[in-house]
Amino acid sequence: MPPIREGMFATVLLLLLSPAIGSFLALLADRLPRGEDVVRRRSFCRACGAGLGLRDLVPVLSFTLSAGRCRHCGAAIPPWLLYMEIGAVGAAVIAAILGQTPLEIWLFAAFLWVLLALLASDLMWFRLPDPLTGALFILALAIAWGTVRLSLSQALWGAVIGVAVFAALRWGYRALRGREGLGLGDVKLMAGLGAALGPHDLPLMLLLASLAALAAALAGRLQSPQSLRPTRPLPFGAALAAATMVLWVAS
Structure with missing residues (x-):
């Protein structure tokens, strides 16, 4: 694949995946300070404990369509979860601008994503x-x-x-x-x-x-x-x- 097309593919893929990565970063920032499992335990509503399905977990779109409410109990979904998804997209855009190669783009994005998760974790829990x-x-x-x-x-x-x-x-x-x-x-x-x-x-x-x-x-x-x-x-x-x-x- 020519370098220009390779770089374009890496950038597009990065931008497409970044909202989902932002959702995972939010999960890390929320669960790691609590000592909870971040891999095997499925996503759930903190208010009612109901498990969340695929329709509840589409980044940005699920929050928007549900008006920021759990469809099981109607409890408000913390808005910072949406902010993390948007922030991850912003970090990906910055990485795409700064990076000259696909390797640089992905390394830069990963670095900014981890920084974002650390920032959120400290703001919410005073934990790193x-x-x-x-x-x-x-x-x-x-x-x-x-x-x-x-x-x-x-x-x-x-x-x-x-x-x-x-x-x-x-x-x-x-x-x-x-x-x-x-x-x-x-x-x-x-x-x-x-x-x-x-x-x-x-x-x-x-x-x-x-x-x-x-x-x-x-x-x-x-x-x-x-x-x-x-x-x-x-x-x-x-x-x-x-x-x-x-x-x-x-x-």
Whole structure:
């Protein structure tokens, strides 16, 4: 197959599959933090427990035709499930724009998809599941090995520095304050983020993530005076993932 036709086929296939992949990403973000099976257990309604059939699982279309309601009990379907499907399509479009070969397109899309799942998981559960952080690290190394964005050595140095800095912050905060201030999941997440950006972009990514988390906290403070308690957890992993996504796409 000629290179142009091969690239076009990879792009079309990617776009066609991306809504279904977005649905699976939503499942991962919902079930992994709960410790539930993500392979053998069929999809079901959280409100009534009824199993969902094929007509309930068509990405985007099922949500639209059902007006966002379970057809068994009428309970509202969480809209973030639809947002994940749309977000996966957006990630596929970005990957198709950035990638020069079918391999690059699929690697870029997979990387952005995992970032999206991590962001959703942290926002909903304040959890960054190990299977997702591990997959992100592997994909970041694969991108460094198979593309020209970063050298493999730069990716590895970025991962080492990112993990070391966050491990030191976590240990230091616990030693000084006597409680956890940074989750272990954030430390593990930095392996994939550091490998994706390399050591030079890590300071800017941390600055952007910190500013985003601060802005979100202040916005919450305006809505509720009690929302900015010193011990209130913040989904900093989501801010890290979002900042990395912005810098990675822009680079």
